Amino acid sequence: MKKEYGYILIAYILMQLSIFIGVPLVYRIGIRAGQDPVFMRQAAPGYWIVISFSITLIIILLILRKARTDALLVRKAPASPGESIVWAIAGVFLALFAQGIAANIEANLFGVDPGSKNTENILQIIKTFPASMLVSSIFGPILEEIVFRKIIFGSLYKRFSFWIAATISSVIFAMAHMEFEHILLYSAMGFTFAFLYVRTGRILVPIFAHVAMNTLVVVVQLFYRDQLQHIQGLIGGFFQ
Structure with a gap:
């Protein structure tokens, strides 16, 4: 490293x-x-x-x-700008889909409450100090993608296969959130962002998907929580 x-x-x-x-x-x-x-x-x-x-x-x-510059050893050149934009947008839906599947597995197979104390704490902080939404929606995702995908996953991927590198980095990513009952959910998110990084060779792609997903979740939880409470298990309300 x-x-x-x-x-x-x-x-x-x-x-x-x-x-x-x-x-x-x-x-x-x-x-x-x-x-x-x-x-x-x-x-x-x-x-x-x-x-x-x-x-x-x-x-x-x-x-x-x-x-x-430290390119991933997965393709001769990063994806084109157009292809990267497509994957960045698609990545938002992939991330929500992976989160939804993991949340349902946790709830139905392991009986884990889909709620999140971490999410509730963050929402309360945002309500008290709205500027902190910049952290949960933008600053946090950017830092996490640099640390967990570019550095940790990227370093592991140079020595191991995608599955090994993604598993180790995603579990570390999940444990860093200190909600061990939701380790499967956070790991699923880590896999999704690692896939986007490998597929395009551009760290900006998972950063965009992560930022967009977190922003969507924050807006939904803050302004449409009552109306969309019946799909809370799908969106999850987590801040990866």
């Missing part, structure tokens, strides 16, 4: 751990600025994830600029 990729992984891990310091810090700053304590307890996580994800995304993109 390139040293630049190691730096990116460290930056991503530090970002995830920073919540334990950043949220209390933002809360105290808000209190000293005269904000209501109850409001700050609800808003501090939203403020911090926007700050931490924004800074980390900038750092990672700067690091990637210094790294040499």
Whole structure:
């Protein structure tokens, strides 16, 4: 693995751990600025994830600029722009389809509740601090595709078959979400995005599909949840 990729992984891990310091810090700053304590307890996580994800995304993109282009060993050249656009759009539906199948398997075979505490927490943060929707819909998916697909999956794929590389990277992707009862669902998403990456050779394709899917899920959950509650098992309401 390139040293630049190691730096990116460290930056991503530090970002995830920073919540334990950043949220209390933002809360105290808000209190000293005269904000209501109850409001700050609800808003501090939203403020911090926007700050931490924004800074980390900038750092990672700067690091990637210094790294040499690292094409996947799957085709002589990346897919054409037109083909990439087609796969990016189709990838949204593939991702939703894979998520729906996995959610139904979890519910019907393993009795797993299709609901997600992680989703509920994120929705509550967005309602309190709407700007945090940028993280769940855009910044988060971009960072995850760079870390889990470009770096982890890409590094494994150079040594192993697609199935082995996709399985390992997808399970790591699932475990990173800390909802182990939904490990099958998150792994299915990881497989879908890995397939898009391999099929096109362009990381922008799974990034687009991931961003579009998360944005759709956020909008549905925030504005159409009551009307579409009967298909919640299909959409799932997860933020991969």
